[in-house]
Amino acid sequence: MTTRHKYAKQLFTQKPGGELPSIVVAQTENLQSRFVIQKILDLREQGIALNDIAILFRSSFLSFDLEIELNKADIPFVKFGGFKFIETAHIKDLVAYLRVIENPRDAVAWNRILLLVDGVGPRTAEKVIDDIVARRASAEQDATGTTLPAFWSQFKSYPDKIRSLFATLRDIAPQHLAPADKIQQLLPYYEPIFAKRYDDWNKRKKDLEMFGQIAERYRALGPFLSDLTLEPANESVTDIAPTDADEEKLILSTIHSAKGLEWNSVFVIYALDGRFPSTRAALSEESMEEERRLMYVACTRAKEHLFITYPINIYDRDSGLVLSKPSRFIAGLPDNLLDTWVIDEE
Amino acid sequence: MKTYLLRKNPTDVAPPSTDRKFLIDYKKELNPAQYAAATSVNGPHLIVAGAGTGKTRTITFRVAYLVELGVKPESILLLTFTRRAAQEMLRRATMLLDARCERVAGGTFHSFANMVLRQYAPLLGFQSSFSILDQSDAEDVVNLLRTRLKLDTRERRFPRKQTLFDIFSRVVNTGVPLRDVLTEDYPHFTELLPEIEALMKAYTAYKAGHDLMDYDDLLVHLRTLLRDHERVRDALAERYKYVMVDEYQDTNRVQAEIVWLLGHKYGNVMVVGDDAQAIYAFRGATVQNILEFPEQYPGSTIIKLEENYRSTQPILDLTNEILRRARE
Numbered sequence: 044m045t046t047r048h049k050y051a052k053q054l055f056t057q058k059p060g061g062e063l064p065s066i067v068v069a070q071t072e073n074l075q076s077r078f079v080i081q082k083i084l085d086l087r088e089q090g091i092a093l094n095d096i097a098i099l100f101r102s103s104f105l106s107f108d109l110e111i112e113l114n115k116a117d118i119p120f121v122k123f124g125g126f127k128f129i130e131t132a133h134i135k136d137l138v139a140y141l142r143v144i145e146n147p148r149d150a151v152a153w154n155r156i157l158l159l160v161d162g163v164g165p166r167t168a169e170k171v172i173d174d175i176v177a178r179r180a181s182a183e184q185d186a187t188g189t190t191l192p193a194f195w196s197q198f199k200s201y202p203d204k205i206r207s208l209f210a211t212l213r214d215i216a217p218q219h220l221a222p223a224d225k226i227q228q229l230l231p232y233y234e235p236i237f238a239k240r241y242d243d244w245n246k247r248k249k250d251l252e253m254f255g256q257i258a259e260r261y262r263a264l265g266p267f268l269s270d271l272t273l274e275p276a277n278e279s280v281t282d283i284a285p286t287d288a289d290e291e292k293l294i295l296s297t298i299h300s301a302k303g304l305e306w307n308s309v310f311v312i313y314a315l316d317g318r319f320p321s322t323r324a325a326l327s328e329e330s331m332e333e334e335r336r337l338m339y340v341a342c343t344r345a346k347e348h349l350f351i352t353y354p355i356n357i358y359d360r361d362s363g364l365v366l367s368k369p370s371r372f373i374a375g376l377p378d379n380l381l382d383t384w385v386i387d388e389e
Numbered sequence: 390m391k392t393y394l395l396r397k398n399p400t401d402v403a404p405p406s407t408d409r410k411f412l413i414d415y416k417k418e419l420n421p422a423q424y425a426a427a428t429s430v431n432g433p434h435l436i437v438a439g440a441g442t443g444k445t446r447t448i449t450f451r452v453a454y455l456v457e458l459g460v461k462p463e464s465i466l467l468l469t470f471t472r473r474a475a476q477e478m479l480r481r482a483t484m485l486l487d488a489r490c491e492r493v494a495g496g497t498f499h500s501f502a503n504m505v506l507r508q509y510a511p512l513l514g515f516q517s518s519f520s521i522l523d524q525s526d527a528e529d530v531v532n533l534l535r536t537r538l539k540l541d542t543r544e545r546r547f548p549r550k551q552t553l554f555d556i557f558s559r560v561v562n563t564g565v566p567l568r569d570v571l572t573e574d575y576p577h578f579t580e581l582l583p584e585i586e587a588l589m590k591a592y593t594a595y596k597a598g599h600d601l602m603d604y605d606d607l608l609v610h611l612r613t614l615l616r617d618h619e620r621v622r623d624a625l626a627e628r629y630k631y632v633m634v635d636e637y638q639d640t641n642r643v644q645a646e647i648v649w650l651l652g653h654k655y656g657n658v659m660v661v662g663d664d665a666q667a668i669y670a671f672r673g674a675t676v677q678n679i680l681e682f683p684e685q686y687p688g689s690t691i692i693k694l695e696e697n698y699r700s701t702q703p704i705l706d707l708t709n710e711i712l713r714r715a716r717e
Contacts, residue, residue, distance in 0.1 A: 129523070
């Protein structure tokens with residue numbers, strides 16, 4: 044096998060000019076945050092929009108202090124990452140109802156919606172699921188392979204509450220009902236459960252609406268469900284702060300989420316050896332090279348201004364060390380590549 | 390009498406005619422390296438595209454070029470990291486050339502696998518209406534089975550459902566045996582090998598019994614389908630004569646095998662990526678795919694895109710140096 048470790052390359056531009064990137068040392072984490080904020084305001088003065096400025100970091104928790112300071116300074120920002128729409132519990136509930144219609148052997152989805160029924164615990168759920176799967180094996184299907192409504196009507200011996208679930212499923216199962224219609228018919232059954240289960244249901248209610256809207260683009264259930272699981276595109280309404288469409292916001296992002304993007308100005312914060320690379324990455328050569336590539340990805344996001352910052356005197360609980368050195372990927376670089384700044388307070 | 394079948398020469402598929410008039414002036418629109426990449430047609434190609442070097446633009450023009458040459462748009466398969474990326478490239482190609490580019494098959498590995506498996510799942514013992522489990526669903530199943538197998542006793546520490554799922558995923562995506570994954574990443578659980586192995590088997594059986602596939606399964610089942618069913622492999626090779634893969638540095642072993650199997654007949658595989666931007670090892674990706682491409686596809690052409698359209702030279706000087714100091 045090959046022992047190639049990289050394809051050597053030398054990127055160049057025909058664009059003239061440009062200032063040197065800087066490496067900025069901060070005595071404390073908080074000074075780092077305050078430096079970043081003041082610099083952002085400077086850049087803003089120069090006419091660079093907030094959404095053309097990004098703060099990048101190795102791990103999500105490294106921006107917490109900065110987030111607090113940004114809030115204090117009233118600088119609006121969005122942070123990339125967090126929960127996706129489809130991963131929210133109430134949307135997963137709705138998806139589960141639809142999934143059992145499409146695949147009546149889907150025990151995972153059955154389990155979810157059975158447990159939503161009042162008085163049903165894991166044991167009952169398991170019994171019911173076994174029963175369903177057994178009956179499913181002999182169920183009659185129509186030409187397209189969809190289980191006939193009669194299938195859903197045969198669970199007469201169950202308690203009322205479970206029967207009412209099956210009655211709902213029977214009503215929304217027919218193939219001629221488009222996904223959006225199925226959802227609309229499902230909601231009267233689900234909403235009381237929803238309101239009981241989630242304390243903040245009023246905030247989540249918009250999501251149910253949005254789910255119906257997304258469904259309207261589909262004529263068949265199968266593709267709708269596949270797309271939902273494979274391409275969870277939208278973020279939940281509850282996860283996004285109320286926004287003006289054109290309000291500009293500063294970007295905070297992990298480097299992984301910044302892949303493929305670019306901004307006029309980029310800050311790489313916490314370029315501190317022990318945080319980036321993390322102390323754990325010191326374990327193998329492979330993961331160390333991966334960390335280096337992360338630094339490379341972070342720095343290549345910048346078009347004009349690049350600031351690499353690191354705080355010193357950071358205590359690392361895992362190793363018991365005090366971290367004070369710049370990331371090894373940028374340490375010891377000659378002055379003609381990187382300006383070194385120190386921060387002084389007025 | 391024996392028949393000896395001559396394989397089709399790759400160049401028979403779409404002979405590029407030199408005197409043909411193109412609607413797009415590729416030479417004018419692209420820099421020399423981009424031009425070389427966009428106008429390569431047959432055989433395996435590796436495009437090493439540095440950050441900000443117009444990778445999307447190059448792929449877009451290559452799609453348009455193939456279509457202009459007379460390649461059927463439906464027979465071009467473009468696999469990308471996100472569906473949005475594929476849509477964006479095909480949208481741009483459509484604007485560049487015409488609506489024929491909309492008919493190019495584009496999507497993520499997972500959406501492609503889903504589409505193929507909906508058609509062929511019965512060959513693998515699944516119903517075509519199988520459900521897809523997202524990560525938290527999959528973890529719930531693992532949890533359920535852990536309880537069922539009575540592995541959740543309090544006397545000793547047993548890995549959490551997230552950890553278990555992560556371990557299974559690692560085994561599946563990297564092809565590294567369970568024993569070695571435990572030794573390398575979770576040495577404190579190595580004594581639980583028999584139990585974890587039993588649980589992994591139970592998880593696989595449960596999914597098969599209920600027509601369920603998790604994200605990893607989509608890829609693994611597609612690979613199995615292509616590897617073990619020659620008829621399907623040939624049918625797909627006929628359907629997709631030109632395979633293009635974006636972000637190849639972030640593919641895992643299973644994905645690389647899928648690409649290889651799809652390209653087995655015509656060998657028209659173009660992968661695009663930047664080894665310097667491989668950052669998904671924690672999800673099972675391996676930079677080896679892009680590094681070993683020339684060995685895996687003998688006779689392949691390597692084209693490097695190095696002219697950057699994003700950053701100033703001082704920024705590039707710094708990033709070049711960061712890279713130069715990487716392991717040789």
